[in-house]
Every structure is written in C-alpha cells, then in structure tokens.
Amino acid sequence: MTKRHKPLTDKEVQAAKPGTNMRDGGGLFLRVTSKGGKSWVFRFTSPAGDMAGKGREMGLGSYPAVSLSGARDAATKARASVIAGADPIADQTTKRVETVEGATAKAEAPNLGFYADKVFLPDRLKEFSNAAHRQQWVATFTTHFAPLRPKKLADVTKKDVLGVIKPLWAEKYETASRSLGRLERLFDHAAQNFAFEGENPALMRHFNTILIRPKTMKKGHHAAIPHREIAPFIAALQARQGDSLTALLVEFIARIACRTGEARFAVWSEIDLKERLWTIPKERMKAKKGHVVPLTPRMVEILQEAEARNPLAGELARQTDFVFATGRGKPLSEMAGLMMLRRMKEYEDFTIHGLRATFKSWAMSQTEFPRELIEEALAHSLNAVEAAYARVSAVERRRALMQAWETHLNGESPAGATVLPFKATAAQP
DSSP states (O other): OOOOOOOOOOHHTTTOOOEEEEETTTTTTEOOTTTSOEEEEEEEEEOGGEEEEEEOEEEEEETTTTTTHHHHHHHHHHHHHHHOOOOOOOOOOHHHHHHHHHHHHHHHOHHHHHHIIIIIIHHHHGGOOOOOHHHHHIIIOOOOOITTTTGGGOOOOOHHHHHHHEEEEEEEHHHHHHHHHHHHHHHHHHHHHOOOOOOOOOOGGGSSSTTOTTTOOOOOSOOOOGGHHHHHHHHHHHHHTTOOHHHHHHHHHHHHHHHHHHHHHHHHGGGGGGTTTTEGGGGGTTTOEEEEEOOHHHHHHHHHHHHHSSSOOOOHHHHHHHHBOTTTTTTTOOHHHHHHHHHHHHHHHHOTTHHHHHHHHHHHHHBOOOOHHHHHHOOOOOOHHHHHTTTOOOHHHHHHHHHHHHHHHOOOOSTTBBBBBOOOOOOOO
C-alpha cells in the first residue's frame, strides 16, 4: 500500500520498513521486500509498441547502490522518454542491442571482456547493495577469467572454460564454483541480447564428471573449532599479532561471534568506547536489523591496538573510518582471515564463520544463559515468542554473557553461577 504522496527524504529511505512501498512522486517508488531489501521502481503507462496503454514497471537499481538523488535522475530520464512517446524499457533494450552492435561494427563481434565490462556487469551490479558482492563479480571477469577476455564470445569453447576453471577448482573450490556460475549467466545474458548464439559453454553439466566437489569440502555447516580447543587457538592468534592486523581482526570476530563482513567493514563512527558499545547498522546485518554489541575489556584492547596501528593514528585515524584498515585505508580482504587459518596448520580445516558455532556450542552446553539471549548475541532472527521476550534489546544481560565467553577464551576458570562446570564426558561439536 502506498504510504504518502510528498517527496521522500534520505532519512525516510534509510528507515523504510520491510514490506512497504513508498512513493517519491512522478512515478518513482521505493519498494522494500519483507526481508528489508530496497529497490527503486519507475511506474508508467507505455505510450508505444505492443504495450501501449498498459502499466509497466522499470527497475532503476537497488538502494543504497543507487541513492535517492540517483533514482530521481534515472526516473526523470525515463519520464522524458514517456513524454516523448517512447517506452523507456524498450529504449533500454534497444541501447543494449546498439552497444553490442557497435562492438560488432568495430570488431565483427564483442569479446568477452568488452561484453562483461560494458553490457553484463552494469546490468548485474545494480542488483547488489553490498560493495563486497559487486567487487567479487567484477573480479570474476577481470581476474579469474582474464585469459578469456580477448576472445570473442562466439569463439569461447567448453575446453577454454575448463582450461581456466580447472586449476582454480583445485585451489579454491568455492571461488571457482561461483565464478563458473557467473560466466554461465553472462552467456545467457548475451544470448538474450543477440550477442551470442549456440550452446552456453559454461553450463555446469558440461563438467559435472570432471569438476567434482573436493572430498575435504563437506556440505552442511561451517567447520567449527570445538569449544574446549578455542582457548589455545586464541593464544596462537595472539602470538601472531605482533605483525598481523588480520590476527587482531580474527580474534575480534571470535570474541564477538559476529560475521566476517560485520567486522571487516566496521567504522569508528559505530564504536562508543566510553559506553563500550558497537552499533552495527542494519544495512550490514544479514537480518537487515541493527545490532548492538557490548564490548568486553579485551575487545576494547583490540580496537585500541587497531587504532594505534593505523598509519594516521589518533583522531585522524578515526576520520579514515575503517577500524581494521590497511595502509591504504581499505578494509582487510574477505579471504584474509581464512588464509590465516590455512597458515595455522592445526586449524587449516576450520573456518572463520565456524567461530559462531563454537560460541553457540559453548553457550548452550556450558552455561545457563537463556537460549533467547544466546540467539540475540548471534543476531539471529527470533520467532514470535522469542521476539516478544527480546523486544527491548537485552544489551546489559548480553554483556554478562560475552564476559563469560571472554573468560573462557582466555583459558581462565569460569566464575559466577551462570556458567556450568565443564564435564569431561561432554560431547564436542
């Protein structure tokens, strides 16, 4: 249901609730899915072609990748097409075809690099609000498929694809699998834009007896360090922190039991060291709901150490935003933590995300903290009954939980009635 008729503000867009449909004016709407995803839509009545007189919706991209002002600019251009008697969706399709035809005129047919950069990715990246996802898609075609970029689409064969993907498959299965899927989508896109004819050379079924899932890759949950072995892992991390910012980041993730992206992209404006709180905005949370983390003494120490290591130390460092910043002011890479585990031979089969399972296993089996509190600490979505329990975020109650977890990570004896004594016969995850 449309909520209002006056123009939207940036704050209203940021605060838009799941399931709403907000009107900015002139046919521009902000649509918010039930899970909180936001996208811009331009509604109009087509004045031309087979769709003349029919209502249509034109996607203008997702928010915040496309800002309010950017969406208004796009809607203005689309509206101008309608006023001129044209269908902007048909115009968009025509321009894509013209782009491909222009390449055809110059070089008989577009090569893979041209099509990826100029046609496919501009369309595809509008769907992602997460900068890391956009970076991964770009890297697929600029890095992983670099040998295929000079080849014309029509000349890329199954053998070419296999030659590039097979070495990557053996070294980085997940990356290779996702990259092959993205290449398959590119050829589907090209076929629908009349830039490619024939069978898609990147279909997974072409390689399903050659490219098999490595035996060490098990389907299901992320490999987690047993909670009885987590203290030695933390000690091993701390031994590496003299020259490794990544080791600091991984310890921070382990102590908070947060997701990698939530910590990698942490900025100083989210941190309140005086109140010992870290407020993660909903845009970076999987459930699209803001999350407040109570900071323990060791978490604060890690933050202070990360600040001290910034080339621009002190207040100037905080102005560069990222807490765990490289020398260039960029966040550490998504794979940095996992690669560190690979170098720590005792822990090479575990994952960073698995640290969340380690925390949950310890909290559920070794403490008397309520399940709802543990789930809230993990920022999991709660059912109706649990949500009623947690309608006011129990930050201070979670502070006690995180302090108990810190004690366990430090290898110290549990203190207080809320932590159960360890049982030698307890099952391990």
